[in-house]
Amino acid sequence: MSRAPQPAPLISAQNICIRYGGTEVLHNVSLGVRPGEIVTIVGPNGSGKSTLLRALLGIIAPAGGGVTRAPGLRIGYLPQRLSIDPSMPITLRRFLSLPLRVSDQRAGAALAQVGLEGKGALQMAGLSGGQMQRALLARALLSDPQILMLDEPTQGLDQPGEADFYRLIEEVRARTGLAVLMVSHDLHVVMAASDRVICLNGHICCEGTPAVVSTAPEYRALFGPGTRGALALYRHEHDHDHSEPHDHHSHGHHPHDHGPGCSHNAAQPSGKAGE
Numbered sequence: 709m710s711r712a713p714q715p716a717p718l719i720s721a722q723n724i725c726i727r728y729g730g731t732e733v734l735h736n737v738s739l740g741v742r743p744g745e746i747v748t749i750v751g752p753n754g755s756g757k758s759t760l761l762r763a764l765l766g767i768i769a770p771a772g773g774g775v776t777r778a779p780g781l782r783i784g785y786l787p788q789r790l791s792i793d794p795s796m797p798i799t800l801r802r803f804l805s806l807p808l809r810v811s812d813q814r815a816g817a818a819l820a821q822v823g824l825e826g827k828g829a830l831q832m833a834g835l836s837g838g839q840m841q842r843a844l845l846a847r848a849l850l851s852d853p854q855i856l857m858l859d860e861p862t863q864g865l866d867q868p869g870e871a872d873f874y875r876l877i878e879e880v881r882a883r884t885g886l887a888v889l890m891v892s893h894d895l896h897v898v899m900a901a902s903d904r905v906i907c908l909n910g911h912i913c914c915e916g917t918p919a920v921v922s923t924a925p926e927y928r929a930l931f932g933p934g935t936r937g938a939l940a941l942y943r944h945e946h947d948h949d950h951s952e953p954h955d956h957h958s959h960g961h962h963p964h965d966h967g968p969g970c971s972h973n974a975a976q977p978s979g980k981a982g983e
């Protein structure tokens with residue numbers, strides 16, 4: 709039986725390479741996010757997760773390869789955190805009107821979507837970590853995004869706070885059909901909340917559904933067999949064999965094996981997302 713054709717990706721990277729000065733931090737990374745998918749990028753510190761997100765957002769230009777976005781793509785971006793100066797009082801309601809003024813009705817609907825109904829009069833500086841992330845999410849949702857991009861959105865939250873936030877992301881996806889691409893260290897929750905997981909370490913080590921990835925040797929090398937092992941992340945030894953293709957997950961190449969397609973330009977800030 710033939711499968712229905714998959715929808716085109718909203719955003720994709722084709723063999724991108726990123727260099728900072730003389731150092732290549734991403735090599736030949738390819739990925740695509742389709743409508744409605746939740747895709748999570750995991751990997752050790754310094755493995756290039758934020759760099760990949762920034763390249764997809766068009767903030768930095770790849771030295772090789774390209775980024776493609778669907779025409780007119782609406783992206784909602786959530787930074788890791790927002791530091792609010794307590795000496796600059798601003799209410800949650802006003803925050804939602806920065807930089808573009810929104811009606812009370814739209815602001816109220818956005819707050820209701822993230823569980824902050826009726827909280828518009830609260831001071832931003834007084835919000836808890838979880839409320840702050842919800843506030844950022846509410847603001848991102850105001851642009852009616854087709855894809856949300858989140859960079860470690862639950863850093864600093866306790867475990868119930870993390871789990872609540874990921875549940876909320878899933879609820880929003882179920883209600884709106886938006887796609888989600890996020891970077892996370894929170895493996896235990898990420899595995900449950902993602903349709904697809906990508907393990908990055910300068911290149912794509914392995915990727916697939918959480919079930920496939922959790923049994924991949926590369927994933928186990930990162931996180932250990934009994935995966936609450938976020939600590940193992942920091943001890944990852946990059947010792948797996950790249951010579952054989954695997955059945956269930958794709959493979960990239962080592963960042964230091966300079967394959968075709970990468971020039972030697974350093975990453976530059978860029979206003980465009982490539983071709």
Ligand SMILES: Nc1ncnc2c1ncn2[C@@H]1O[C@H](COP(=O)(O)OP(=O)(O)OP(=O)(O)O)[C@@H](O)[C@H]1O
Nearest residue numbers: 728729733751752753754755756757758759760891
């Ligand atoms: N602007 C920059 N200039 C030079 N090197 C950079 C720059 N930004 C990142 N790097 C380096 O590129 C590598 C990848 O960094 P990146 O922040 O993308 O990793 P990450 O996986 O998001 O890390 P973390 O989990 O610690 O946030 C690191 O070695 C980092 O030091």
